[in-house]
Amino acid sequence: MSIEDVCCEGYERKEENGVCLPKCHDCGVGGKCLSPEVCLCDAGYSNRDNRSVCAPVCSEPCVNGNCIAPDVCQCANNYRFLNNSLSVCLPICKSSDCTNGICQEDGSCLCRRGYRRNETLDKCVPNCPNLSEHSDCIAPNEQRCHDGYEGHWDQEQNYRCEPICSSGCPNGRCLEPEHCACNVGFGHVGNHIEAGCEPICQPACINGTCAAPNHCLCQPGHVPTNGSQHICTPSCRQGCENGVCSAPGECACNEGYKKLTPHRCTPSCEPQCGVNARCTAPNICSCHEGFVMANGSSIHCEPHCSKQCYNGICSNPEVCSCLSGYEAISPYYCVAKCSHSCVFGTCAAPNVCRCFNGYRPRAHDPYVCEPICSEPCNHGRCIAPEICECEPGYAKRWPSGSCEPHCTQKCINSRCDGGRCRCYEGYRLRDGSTSICDPVCSPSCINGECVEPNSCKCWPGYEDTKLFYECTPVCRPSCQNGRCKAPGRCVCNEGYMLYNTSALHLCHAACQERCINAECLRPNECVCMPGYSFISISSSECSPDCSEPCEKGSYCAAPETCKRLTYRALSSDGTGGFSKWSKLGLTALLCVLLVMLPVILTREYLQRRQSRKDKQRVHLIENPSYGVCVANTEELPADQQIELGD
Template identity: 35%
Template structure:
């Protein structure tokens, strides 16, 4: 008897088997950590009112059943993909896909490591994981890249399901038989650019062969009598000839200008002039050639040693030089060079009678030396105060000391010495303008000065043969004057001491006399009594003196 339940059960088993076979699902036991509910007894302490003879409180323990979640390891069966398959992440349910390594190109993975090609492709015999496209018509000069689609080689294009040659330029007067390759008709020849052009036997220089053996000249060219194309220049080439339309070729010694004509050239630039012919410069007005052939300016004025003529009648001065009123460069000195001439920058040359100091200043010079004076002009001496010009020796212009009413020898201003003295200790004073420095010299004898001192009955005068001798005599006289004053000070000091002692003695004698009159020869009075008694007695003595005078 047919049993429907058994039939359904069998069909289900078959479908389950087919499903698991197709998807390649496998089951494995896995351990998981899960939170599960757990029942337990929970206790607590309770307080209540007990039965006592008086109010009392008692405690007791109570328990009840409670539930809590606890972690627990659970072992479960889980469906996973079998070996050779991998889980499909895009599916919400577990789905396993076969794995092919390497991946299938232009196809899909039918089973582990087995590829199936898409429609219009076939398996590559050399690579089972690659599917090649199928082109029913041969591509020729190309490769089948998709079903019935060719990828043509360079220079070919896919036309009418095949690859045909391409010519960039149309094959005029010919046929395209290969990429950019034309096969020319009769009477035409192929050029390097693969063009079919008409052929002319002479080549048509500077022209175009427009038909076999027929030339036309280019723009700027024209045919001469021999039917050749020659250039045309609208400008004159000057020192050259026309080699192309409006293009000149210059001869030797000429160069081309911006407008294309040829002008002469000079190796050295013609500054301030023009190059009139090859290597021949003609200078501008007010300029002339020097020995090197350069054009230099003409200056009617002399620029001087420190100047250079840079333009006609214009001088440029060097450092340390300046222009004077007529434009000539002359040396300059910052101090103006008084009493001299500036001969070069910061260098003065003194006038006659003037000498240069270490500071470069010109000072007057006196041949006599101008002792005890100041040289204010060449050979003009101005004596210091206390000195006068030696009138007996005008050539030397020496200054000698001046003494009033001197019957001896004037050795220093207002310092006269007696010629009768045998020896005198003198000192000299060296003066320079308003400052003097005292110096001590050795003692000399007046008898040793006979070589340079002359005496007379009325007046003694000093004649100096040399500058050193004059200075020696004046310094000795000054020292003598100082020695005399030093002796006077000794006498004055002794006199002052003697007067002081005498006054002191008189004061003591007077006090003793007063004491004897007051106390009969007693000198000791104590305390205030002594002062009062002495004052009283002095007043009495003064009064008695006055009375005595009146009586007389």
């Protein structure tokens, strides 16, 4: 008895390997039959309608077509895809062109709204009920005029296309594109129908233009002749400035001039005058008011400021413009500008703060300076340079020291250390004193006094220089041909000397030899006055010049002036005619000089002595807790010392 294997219902045996596999109707491409009549579909297929059949799936429904593959539609017979669509199918029209229409299922074309069927053209064309002449309907109720016409709405709100004439047809009207019809008394310009119309004058105008029919208008510079209506003659009635009238209505400029207007000639400069300059005469440039020639140039001018612009440039006459990052505090002085106020400092450069002495910039805020205490303020905080504010129960022994038990000794410009006063940095102990320290300036102050370490204060009549230790004297007004040696005192340069005691700042040239009929303009150099010349073998004496020789018995007494010789005998006492009063005047003048000389020398001596005393003055820093500021004194007496309160 033999045994035969039989596949279960819904399964079938494969001949290749004899395995029983489930049967499905159609699992499609890539699908798999999981169990009888149950398919596992591949991507793009679905068995939602029939579990044993895998049908393709289209993400968009196929309108008037079938889905034949994943996302692939096939239109039905007599249908085609709509434009660029792959899922919507429309009927195919029998007509060749259904643009601006909708194709019906029967193959006919139904025009859209605003269009009508043109059987001749076999297409849908736009519909314009009131189509204007000389226009085309390009869209529903939208007209476009033919070339050479332009459209506009008339008073009855009808669209009209009118011809265009580029000339505008003055004195006429436009009949057709570029075709003008002239009014009576007018004719085409240049006999061209597309041109405008101009008036006609008979006879023709001479030196004039026809302004209206048979009415001439003379050209500029012309006037009618003897009441004639068509003949004009030239005229230069307005004159010719810097020129001559060489032709009717025209001016010919003089040499070196060029025409600015028909009746005005202006000077010509070659090369041309630069900015802020004008040509005032042939080849001569002059600057505008407030401007001066720039660095030896003869054509370029630049603005002039009577004072130097500090941190700025002279941009206009007497107007200084500050450099970037600076602002003006006076018409000629600009200072740096910072976006924030500098606390305990000054704005030294744009947005750059410079801290005061004893301060430093805060780490996270460059516009705020904080005081510096060289030693830590134990049991306190730094509130000012080298000054600590102690906590309750503590006190400072010196201004820049830390907070600790106080020292009863009063130290001036110094701190108490082990019962002794030790000077602050930049100070030294005064000779003969054990508690007073004076500031030190190195080098020593010149014409000033040392008020802080390496900080000098100038004496009255002196001013600061770039060197902190040097002060220079000030002379107002400034010395001319000399230098300021002391406040208000000028010393003349070599070859110059003072002549006027009321003008001690003016030094005049000095000549060893007396200048006769000449002026001493430079040291030891005489310059003859006009009409005079140096006599032979002399550089200081000048004699008058006479172009014609003087007659016998006469001499040249003044330029071009001859005078006869006269003789006068000496007086009987041999004085040559000096009167008694002249002698008395000379004697009185000599007495005044002998009295004033000792007074002037004494005044100079007292000024020098006072200056030496001022150099010894010293400004001291007050110790708010343990000492006082004293100038030019030794230690205070015991009964005047200031005790520290408990």
